[in-house]
Amino acid sequence: MKSMTRALCVLAMTAHGAFAGTVEIDMVHIQSNPGELKLMDEMAAAYEASHPDVKIKVRKFGEDYKTMLSTALQSEDAPDVIYSWGGGVLSDQVNAGLLRDIGGVLADDSKSAVGPAGIDAFTRDGKLYGIAQNVSEVVFWYNKDLFAKAGVDVASMMTWDGLLAGVKKIKDAGITPISLGAKDKWTAAFYWDYLALRLAGKGGLEVARTGANDGFLAPAFVKAGEEFLKLAELEPFQKGFEAAGYASSSGVFGDGNAAMILMGDWNYQESKTNSTSGQSVPDDKLGFFAFPSLQDEKGNPTDTLGGINGWVFSKNASDEAVKFMAWYQDAANLAKFAKGGYYIPINVKAADSLENPFQRQIAKDIGASTYHAIFFDQSLGVNAGNAVNDVSSSLASKAISAVDAAGDVEDAMAGDR
Amino acid sequence: MTSTTIATANAEAGRVRLRINRTHLAAIVLLVPAVVLFGVFVVLPILQALRFSFYDWNGYGSPSKFVGIENYIKVVSQRHFGTALRNTTFIALVSLLVQLPLALWLALSLYRNTWFTAFLRTVFFLPYMLAEIAAGLMWNFMYDGNYGLAHSLADAIGVEPKFVLADPAWVMPAIAVVLVWKYFGFHMMIYIAALQGIPNDMVEAARLDGAKPWQIVRHIKIPLIRSALAVTAFFAITGSLQLFDLIVPLTNGGPNNASLTIVGFLYQFGVTRMRIGFGSAVSIVLFAICVVVSIIYQRAARIVEK
Numbered sequence: 001m002k003s004m005t006r007a008l009c010v011l012a013m014t015a016h017g018a019f020a021g022t023v024e025i026d027m028v029h030i031q032s033n034p035g036e037l038k039l040m041d042e043m044a045a046a047y048e049a050s051h052p053d054v055k056i057k058v059r060k061f062g063e064d065y066k067t068m069l070s071t072a073l074q075s076e077d078a079p080d081v082i083y084s085w086g087g088g089v090l091s092d093q094v095n096a097g098l099l100r101d102i103g104g105v106l107a108d109d110s111k112s113a114v115g116p117a118g119i120d121a122f123t124r125d126g127k128l129y130g131i132a133q134n135v136s137e138v139v140f141w142y143n144k145d146l147f148a149k150a151g152v153d154v155a156s157m158m159t160w161d162g163l164l165a166g167v168k169k170i171k172d173a174g175i176t177p178i179s180l181g182a183k184d185k186w187t188a189a190f191y192w193d194y195l196a197l198r199l200a201g202k203g204g205l206e207v208a209r210t211g212a213n214d215g216f217l218a219p220a221f222v223k224a225g226e227e228f229l230k231l232a233e234l235e236p237f238q239k240g241f242e243a244a245g246y247a248s249s250s251g252v253f254g255d256g257n258a259a260m261i262l263m264g265d266w267n268y269q270e271s272k273t274n275s276t277s278g279q280s281v282p283d284d285k286l287g288f289f290a291f292p293s294l295q296d297e298k299g300n301p302t303d304t305l306g307g308i309n310g311w312v313f314s315k316n317a318s319d320e321a322v323k324f325m326a327w328y329q330d331a332a333n334l335a336k337f338a339k340g341g342y343y344i345p346i347n348v349k350a351a352d353s354l355e356n357p358f359q360r361q362i363a364k365d366i367g368a369s370t371y372h373a374i375f376f377d378q379s380l381g382v383n384a385g386n387a388v389n390d391v392s393s394s395l396a397s398k399a400i401s402a403v404d405a406a407g408d409v410e411d412a413m414a415g416d417r
Numbered sequence: 418m419t420s421t422t423i424a425t426a427n428a429e430a431g432r433v434r435l436r437i438n439r440t441h442l443a444a445i446v447l448l449v450p451a452v453v454l455f456g457v458f459v460v461l462p463i464l465q466a467l468r469f470s471f472y473d474w475n476g477y478g479s480p481s482k483f484v485g486i487e488n489y490i491k492v493v494s495q496r497h498f499g500t501a502l503r504n505t506t507f508i509a510l511v512s513l514l515v516q517l518p519l520a521l522w523l524a525l526s527l528y529r530n531t532w533f534t535a536f537l538r539t540v541f542f543l544p545y546m547l548a549e550i551a552a553g554l555m556w557n558f559m560y561d562g563n564y565g566l567a568h569s570l571a572d573a574i575g576v577e578p579k580f581v582l583a584d585p586a587w588v589m590p591a592i593a594v595v596l597v598w599k600y601f602g603f604h605m606m607i608y609i610a611a612l613q614g615i616p617n618d619m620v621e622a623a624r625l626d627g628a629k630p631w632q633i634v635r636h637i638k639i640p641l642i643r644s645a646l647a648v649t650a651f652f653a654i655t656g657s658l659q660l661f662d663l664i665v666p667l668t669n670g671g672p673n674n675a676s677l678t679i680v681g682f683l684y685q686f687g688v689t690r691m692r693i694g695f696g697s698a699v700s701i702v703l704f705a706i707c708v709v710v711s712i713i714y715q716r717a718a719r720i721v722e723k
Contacts, residue, residue, distance in 0.1 A: 066691075067688060067689070067691075070476050070477065070691065074477070074478075092475055092477055092691075093477065095477070096477030096478045097478075098477065182671070182672070183668065183669050183671050183672075184669070185671075238563070239562060239563070239577075239578070239580055239583075240561070240562045240563060240578075240580030240582070240583040241583065242580075242582075242583035242584075242671055242672030242673070243557075243560070243561075243580055243582035243583035243588075243668060243671065243672060244561075244563070244583075245669075248561070248563065248564075251564075252563065257563075276564075382475075382689070382690050382691045383475075383690040383691065383692055386685075386689055386690045387690075390674070390685075393671065393672075393673060394673045394674075397672060397673055399585075399672075399673040400673075412690070415473065415692075416475075
């Protein structure tokens with residue numbers, strides 16, 4: 001009986017192999033730029049043409065990407081290739097055994113192309129789970145005309161005190177200093193993230209994550225809240241920022257109604273999309289500077305905040321899926337995405353194809369970064385990450401004390417340790 | 418003798434059993450699908466949520482870290498939970514005390530069939546047909562002091578626009594306006610249907626007896642649409658307890674969690690943070706509130722019926 005079953009199984013398997021013939025690769029993402037989507041489809045079609053045995057399905061998951069993914073990944077029909085921001089979410093997925101270690105399949109030159117930071121972002125316990133694709137950095141975008149009108153020199157914004165003084169000056173000139181969309185709480189979190197990164201530094205952040213020395217209740221993190229409150233005290237944000245989302249705030253900046261916005265490199269495009277004119281601030285009036293440095297900071301002024309995004313593979317993904325992604329990520333292909341300006345590739349060779357001067361500069365900055373910290377709502381995991389978002393938006397409207405803010409983050413983090 | 422008795426008794430019992438089977442067979446056959454569906458889609462998830470609420474679980478794998486009632490303690494001690502309870506109560510009160518009287522008043526004025534009342538009825542019913550998300554986005558734009566209607570209005574009068582959705586003191590009243598606007602048409606329609614069912618001769622008779630219009634409303638119409646009133650009150654309460662999708666595009670629970678409802682709280686602090694255990698605990702608390710409310714409702718409805 002047993003041997004009969006076994007024979008049947010073998011038969012079934014061979015039959016499956018014979019009939020299957022083609023390998024299906026199911027790829028899910030959350031990209032939305034129409035040009036990028038078109039290019040992604042073209043890439044999939046090109047690969048299918050040269051690999052007749054491969055079928056690629058490119059699918060967009062909606063806004064609730066992370067929630068949908070956690071369900072999809074645990075289903076029988078899990079997608080093979082998944083767009084990922086790395087961070088704590090990746091750790092959760094790895095710990096649940098949902099992802100595939102691709103270290104053995106990925107060729108060495110694919111590994112070296114993403115650099116040590118790219119490898120690091122997708123490595124857990126010495127195993128590689130993904131291929132890094134693009135990087136982003138959060139900077140202060142500013143409107144040169146409005147700075148000139150208020151008589152503010154951008155060089156004075158290199159220190160936090162200088163920034164506070166500049167904000168006052170801009171406000172006195174009757175201009176809204178900063179645009180913020182605190183309804184989307186993550187926009188406010190960039191302030192807390194950066195202040196914590198500057199004040200605690202890489203080492204301090206790593207210690208806080210383990211919970212040692214009071215974790216996120218350590219003085220550096222309380223101070224981050226205090227400094228944020230100092231900024232909020234100046235009421236630097238546009239009226240109604242508490243109810244404005246990111247799209248609205250990028251429009252306010254794009255329309256020249258605010259002098260600055262602390263936002264990722266993607267804001268270059270978004271401010272165009274969301275401004276009334278569709279043009280945003282003209283290139284020659286637009287500039288950006290790094291988040292200022294603070295007194296007594298333990299971090300480095302050249303530490304940066306941003307993301308390293310890429311693609312991970314579910315546990316049942318085929319070798320073919322990894323090979324396809326390696327091809328998709330080779331310099332020549334990534335260069336097409338860079339040329340379109342859809343993102344800044346982590347692959348330095350591909351980044352050379354960036355045509356936009358702002359993106360070129362940001363790519364250079366990230367290359368020179370002493371430590372590229374991942375957005376806290378990614379790196380700390382969804383729970384503590386969302387706690388950071390939540391307290392940050394409250395800090396922006398002075399609705400929470402710095403100690404309570406740090407406490408909320410620590411409470412959330414404590415539950416996940 | 419003995420064996421005959423037993424045999425008779427057995428036959429008797431068999432008949433009884435048979436009779437029970439026959440009378441209940443139809444009931445069982447008809448009940449099974451409903452019971453199965455109810456069990457699988459209602460009872461089972463509730464029991465699951467109850468189980469999850471005792472675990473610290475992020476949704477990956479199966480729950481393994483049992484924490485007892487810790488999640489419940491966290492829910493109750495979370496400082497925003499009080500806000501959520503308060504807001505939900507506020508919404509329920511507005512629904513009952515503002516929305517339903519408004520709907521009743523309009524229904525009384527519009528229930529007779531003429532082309533004009535039919536037109537107005539359609540207009541009033543339109544907001545109800547809009548998707549919640551669309552309605553929320555629309556009002557978010559109307560309230561926006563930078564680009565929206567609030568901006569144009571303030572501009573026309575020459576005052577500074579007020580950002581009601583950004584102000585913790587104004588955000589709930591502003592949401593209540595949207596809520597009333599969105600749902601009064603629905604309640605109005607139920608009342609109209611009930612009012613049209615009142616026999617005309619009854620109203621006629623009252624009028625001949627010298628009853629004034631208000632007296633007719635008070636003593637004839639309202640008592641006769643009692644059950645419609647009860648149903649709408651029930652809808653208003655359950656709708657308030659579940660309110661969520663209208664608020665997401667309006668404020669996303671902000672500013673600073675000032676407009677969280679119970680379900681909004683569950684979503685913000687449970688679902689988006691992937692704390693399934695905590696979220697389940699919130700849902701069990703909500704379930705308990707629903708049970709208590711429905712018991713009170715049943716009692717009240719029975720008293721009104723009497």
